[in-house]
Amino acid sequence: MVELLANDSSIPDIGAEDVLIGEAAIRLGAKAAATTRLCWNDSRFPSPENDLVTSHWCSPERLRTIDAGFQESPPLRLFVKHPHWQDELVFFENGLFRRSSTSCSGRYIAESENRVVLQWFTWKPELLISEGDEHRVEPLGGKGVPPANKETNAGPAGHNPDTPFNGDNHIVQRVLELKAVFDIHDALETGTCLGETSRWLADNFRRCFTVEVNPETLCQAIRKGTRPNIAFHCANSPEVLRSLAPLISGTSFVYLDAHWNDYWPLLDELQALRLLATPPVIAIHDFKVPNEAALGYDSYRGVDLDFACVASSMDEIYGANNYRYEFNSAARAGGAMRCIAYFFPKQQQQPAE
DSSP states (O other): OHHHHHTOTTSOSSSOHHHHHHHHHHHTTOOOOOOTTBOSSSSSOOOTTSOOOBOSSOOHHHHHHHHHHHHOOOSEEEEEEETTEEEEEEEOTTSEEEESSSSOEEEEEEEETTEEEEEESSSOOEEEEEETTEEEEEEOTTOSOOOOOEEEEOOOSOOOTTSGGGGOHHHHHHHHHHHHHHTOOEEEEEOOTTSHHHHHHHHHSSEEEEEOSOHHHHHHHHHHOOOTTEEEEOSOHHHHHHHHGGGOOSOOEEEEOOOSSSSOOHHHHHHHHTTSSSOOEEEEETOOOTTOTTSBEEEETTEEOSHHHHHHHHHHHHOTTOEEEEEOOGGGOOTTOBOEEEEEEOOSSOOOO
């Protein structure tokens, strides 16, 4: 059967590989059989302690946890008492950990010799406290969360967080104009936060793909409301953008607003956008606009988010001198009064400004 599948030229090069291979195998004579060794989601995953073959919808961090379970001899195993369970926690040298009897896992950060922050992938962080031979897990209570390396050059506070684009209706109008000019159907967003922009994008585009690295924040966004055409991803945004590239046809709208954590993903996101078959329309929020002191923007480790920061990436996405860009201004901004930059391909009919 493997040889038959390998020689079957009718199987598409891209798509849902499990569906494509499964349908092809049945067409070639295989018989389908139900099994508990295949898991459709990430609620269970393979480990040396079970006979599971595969899981699906695993984030890159979960995949690293699975790999560590088979490749590493864990340096530390602790039996811990949690308010809702008791189990062994397995810690790996790459900074990941998991429960021994379930697929619950995450990343750990040592605060001191006897205090470790457990950053679970699927719920809010907790604190592991060791006292002699006893180890217990308690609510974190807001402690231990790594500080951001982002400096905010602030515009005025007091905007409404329950509106898209931080309450800036000028962005709403401009995005709709660009959508019409470039005939855009798909929207991609990094930095879901509470999902207000995600829901607006879903209401105004055929599909919305949105990425949030913080699982707690993403859960809040989903609880606030979703749409049938939103695909939520909890993962590293550049990796998700790379995986989505084969699924996008035509010009797409990409809204880049992922920040606040130790890792600034913007340049890696732009590199991932090179994989799109058609250059997209890109909007970068918190972008430094020249001569607009009233508008806030971002800096990371002393590097301003400005044109010089992204120029070479844009040349790679569009080709040198083959794109246009524009900024907002204090007269064309609202809500949180943050800067934004738009980049789009050159074409005979230029978008009206």
